[in-house]
Amino acid sequence: MNAAIERILQALEAAGCDPKPCGEGKWQSLCPSHELDGQKHHPSLSIGVGADGRVLLTCFGGCPVVRICDALGMKAADLFDAEKPRPGRKPGSNGKPKGGNGKPGGGDENHKAPGDEGKAYPTAAEAIRALEQRFGKRANLWTYCDKDGKPVGVVLRWNRPDGSKEIRPVAKDGEGRWRITGLAKPRVLYRLPDLLEADLRIPVVVTEGEKCCDAAMECGLLCTTSAGGANAARLSDWLPVKGRPVVVLPDHDAAGEKYGEDVAVLCHAAGAASVKVLRLADHAPGLPEGGDLADIVESSDWCGLPLPKDARPEDVGKWLLAEAESLPEWKRDPATEPGPVVVRLADIERKDIEWLWPGRVPMGCVTLISGRPGCGKSFLTLDMAARISTGTPWPDGETCERGEVLILSAEDDPASVIRPRLEGMYADLSRIHLLQAVRRADADGKMRERPVMLEDVEAVEEALERLPDCRLLVVDPIGSFIGSKTDTFRDNEVRSILGPLAALASGRGVAVVLVAHHRKAGASAADDLAMGSRAFTGVARASWHVLKDRENRARRLFLPGKCNLSAEPDGLAFAIAGVRPTLLWEHEPVSKTADDVAAEESQGSRGKRGPEPETRNRATEWLAQLLANGPLEAESIKEEAKLAGFTWRTIHRAKDE
Incomplete structure (x- = not known):
């Protein structure tokens, strides 16, 4: 290492x-x-x-x-x-010029790492000596003691020539040995014995960092801090402040504000008699960015504090306590309080449902369109995109508001398939966009493109922010944009992906259409035909199915499944035809529902021995996913099947699908 x-x-x-x-x-x-x-x-x-x-x-x-x-x-x-x-x-x-290594102590061979990572030392002094062999003579050392005054940790600091600092902790482990690592959790507070011995009525001043805490002590204050920096306050035990008044002094920067807020929350939870937050920058105009009490004590004019020139550090402490007396007590924002969040319905503003395609595809919601491969699902979504790009009315005559469209497509080539199809539909290509990849910085800081996954919903949101007039987001097919670590048959895992996407749709008021494949075997309800977990149809507010007409192979049926936001609409029918293939919609509605067709198809399954189609379907898909990376021993499959709730007989039948 x-x-x-x-x-x-x-x-x-x-x-x-x-x-x-x-x-x-x-x-x-x-x-x-x-x-x-x-x-x-x-x-x-x-x-x-x-x-x-x-x-x-x-x-x-x-x-x-x-x-x-x-x-x-x-x-x-x-x-x-x-x-x-x-x-x-x-x-x-x-x-760097010869003779310097950018760290305290110069650059000779004696300051190379001695290879003591993970090593245990009998004493703290030996661990510190090993660090000083590496980094040179330390600038500061602070000791953390337990309630009995026995040292349990040391924090060392080196000041670098460029103005930055090197901080290293040394801590006693459970066996009494010392290691170059952080203090054991929960960590003791700095100057804990002084805190425990003090009268409960004396205010405790909490600073960020040991150097600042020492400056507070120089000012005659009872003070403490936590180990590990601005992000680690929650790793310490704050119970010693119970029953004591606490004054928090945040550093003058964003990290200091966060630390101050964290400490206030922790002290309040620990039972402090009161908690107040004193921002020194409000009273010391000369305090630099990132400055703290130590900067004030070191300053020749107290960074502008209202004190006489001949004031002493003790006067700073007295001023600080007097100023804290006049401050209101810190109160946690109710919006961040732990516990149930209850909202009266009377306080919720009514919002009417808006529609992309009236009665069929709602705005601000997820709609699922599913069907067998090759039945025209992608053609249908491109027809929708073309109509939105030009404001062409919907097939049932309803008005279509013009806007932009964002498409995530994994199966069709943009140059040879998507663009030619849209051109055949006379789409306005300037209003239709493809989200093909996302650019992120890698470990060495270089920007690289990687595939878009719905786990990275922020990337989708960033794309939508660039398209303020976007009305439709198409994800085709949904399975290609869910990462391999997500089990698409587990309801909670699917919802963890689709939930943020649904929230994004609601927040931006955009219609999201997910395209999914039907499984091979039938089901008693059409919405159970979609591959994977039922969460796909559960999250969707509307579900539509694209099915082949059994009596006319060229005809496609666009039939409703679930409809949470409207009365059940009529189905429609279309054919794909023309030299430049396009959708030809029929004017007359179709009275059938997707469930009607599913029931007809399931008739052919009656009389067959073996498990119900739904169980066999799930077993077939589960087996395909299990064997996606190669064959497994039968015993391994049998054990996995048992854990998944499938009988061995069902798996045998699924193998033949």
């Missing part, structure tokens, strides 16, 4: 991202940029090491590397191992 990966892993650990090994030279953790919100997340950050020793960071939520580094308080340069040459540099060169 080189210095760079150790530095990143320790920063992730300190921030509460909980990095875990997941293979040789690989780790995974929560992303510090978007997953430290207190909610449960599946870790989306992948950490690895490149051939040149560089740390490779990949957030599958799409966070750029720069944003991840910012969240850790680091720079992109920290991803490189100082002991290995970076691309473009000669071996043995660090890109």
Whole structure:
């Protein structure tokens, strides 16, 4: 393990991202940029090491590397191992003048990493000595003690020549040995013994960072802070502030505000007698961006605080407590309080349903169009897109409002299929758009294109933001845009993908049409024909089926399934014809429903032995998915089938489908 990966892993650990090994030279953790919100997340950050020793960071939520580094308080340069040459540099060169390595202590051989990663030391002094062999003489050292005053952790700081800092923790493990790692959780607060011995009536001042806390002590204040930086407050035990008045001093930047809010929430939850937040920048106009109480104490004019020139640090402390007395108590925003969220219906503004295709396809909702392969589903959605692009009335004569269309298509080539079909329908091609890929930064900061997946609903939203007049989003077929890690037969997993998409449709007022395939065997209800989980039809507010007419092979039936937002509409019929193929719609409605056709087809299944078609269908699809990556031993299949709730006899019959 080189210095760079150790530095990143320790920063992730300190921030509460909980990095875990997941293979040789690989780790995974929560992303510090978007997953430290207190909610449960599946870790989306992948950490690895490149051939040149560089740390490779990949957030599958799409966070750029720069944003991840910012969240850790680091720079992109920290991803490189100082002991290995970076691309473009000669071996043995660090890109700086000879004699300096950019870290305290110079650049001679004595400051190379001694290879002690993961090593246990009998004393804290020996662990600190190992770090100083690597980084040189430390600038600061702060000791964390337990309630009995015994040291359990040390935090060291080195000041870099470029003005940045290097922070490394050393902590005692469960066996009394010392390791170069973060304090055990829950972490003790800094200066805990002083806090426990103090009178309950004395206000406790909470700062961000040990240096600032020492400045508060110099001002005569009872003070504390938590280990690990601005993102790790929740990893400490805040119960010692119970029954005490607390004054929080946020740093003068966004990270400081977040830390201050986190501390206020934690102290309130721990039972503090009161919590107040004092923003020093409101009273010290000379406080720099990112500044704190330490900057005020070090300043010749107290950064503009209303104090006389001959004031002492103790006067700063007295002013601070007096100012805090006049502040209102901090109260948590009710919108962020834990617990049930109850809304009176009288407070909900009524909203009428808007329609893309009146009575058939609603705006702001998901509509499912399904059918067997080759029955004309994609042709139908392109016909819809062409009408929207030109404002041509719908086949039943209803008005079609003109707008733009966004299409995600995985099966038809844009140049040889999609464009020619749209041209044959006389579409306005300037109003129809394809979302073909999404561009994201990889671990080395380079932008690369990758396929669009609905897990990355932010990419779809970004595309819609560029098309303010978009009225229709088509996903064709839905199965091609759900990642391989999602089990499309599990209702909760499918809903985790479609739920955000439905919320996006509602929020932007756009109609979303999902195209799905029918399974091979029949079903008693048409909406059960769609492949995969029933969540596909469950999330949809309207469901339509494209079916071949059994009495006329050239004729297609467009028939309703579920209709949550309107009375059940009539079906329609069309044919695909012409030199430039297009849809020819019939003027007369079709009285049949999709369930009628499904019932007719299921008649042919009666009298057959074996499981009901629905069970066999699910078993067939489950088996196909299980064997997608190659054959398996029969015993393995039998065990998996048992876990999935299928009998071995059903699997045998599914094999023949």
